[in-house]
Amino acid sequence: MLGHWAGRGFLTSMWLGSALITLMSLPYFDFETLPPFVIEKLPLRFESLWLGALRIHVAAAALSFPLCLLLMTRALQRRATWHRRLGRVSGALVLVALVPSGVVLALDAKGGPLVTAGFLLSAAIVAGAMIIGVQAARRRDLALHARAMRHVIGQMSVAVVSRALIVALDAVGVDPDSAYVAALWAPVLASVAVVEWLSSRPLIGHRNRFELVERIRRELSPFALLVRIRAFFRPVLGDGR
């Protein structure tokens, strides 16, 4: 029960965070004015390339993150055709636009090599997990597919969590340069740990086990079994008349 609400809380906060980031990123598409994040970076060696990569990254994230969150919902997972179609769109967005542009930005990241390494690690996890997840889905290995896609979502959630951490660390007076490094690495590593922990848990908890057994028993009651056997053989045997 707690896990169910934690999952819903996570999805809701990520939806809100994603929407807020998208809203705050709109100035990146004002070609007349430079936003503060870009001004801090000046002068850039390859300014046009960097700004182009930033805009592609922001646009790809604004589309792919909500799509991936949508794909995590039960409602869409039950609709296999739509899940597959939207999955392909978000997979392509992530692998063709989000990760490559993120790598370009990471190479010139604010905060130096440690921050570059953090962003590159996150990009590698996203790309690797997405490829593994797609391959697993094509093999119908749904357990591995779910685990891989949780890693993709986990790393995407770093965008929201790290911004929230930057605000929180600033509020308690932590130096912004140290806060920036900590606010990146902590959620990157924590996401990996949480996803692996979630994936290692048994699918059926102790509490639900009794309920599940009861449902199976009801499904396999002698009468239900008889009806099913009759339904199966009916086309072969005819109706007996």
Next chain:
Amino acid sequence: MLSFVPSLATADEPSLVEWTEQRVEAGLVKPLAERAGSRFSRSRPPPRERRIRVTQASLSRDKQGKDFVPFAVDVRFGAGDWQQNDIVGCAYRASGSLFVQRGEAYFPASVLLGKQVAAVAGACQAAPARS
């Protein structure tokens, strides 16, 4: 020797240091403080405090013969120490124009307010003294 040269400043006029501080406050520090927008971003949080330091009490002259005063802006985050030279630049005495250093070059100070402007060659660079 200089003490024999009559000062052009009257009692009501601010000194060079005061003029530079007022110019930088009005043209840079205040607009920067007003511009501090979204905090849910990867950009650096706005500092708690900014202070202006005029790093030279006398005028320097660039290659074009224009007089300027160099300045620096220090910042403080939270309860931490002052971080010196967060912004380094100069104020031109005649025009009041402000320039700031980004990398090796000097740009009009409006670059810090988001304007797309090009670096100005020779700005804030004192011409070699003539012998």
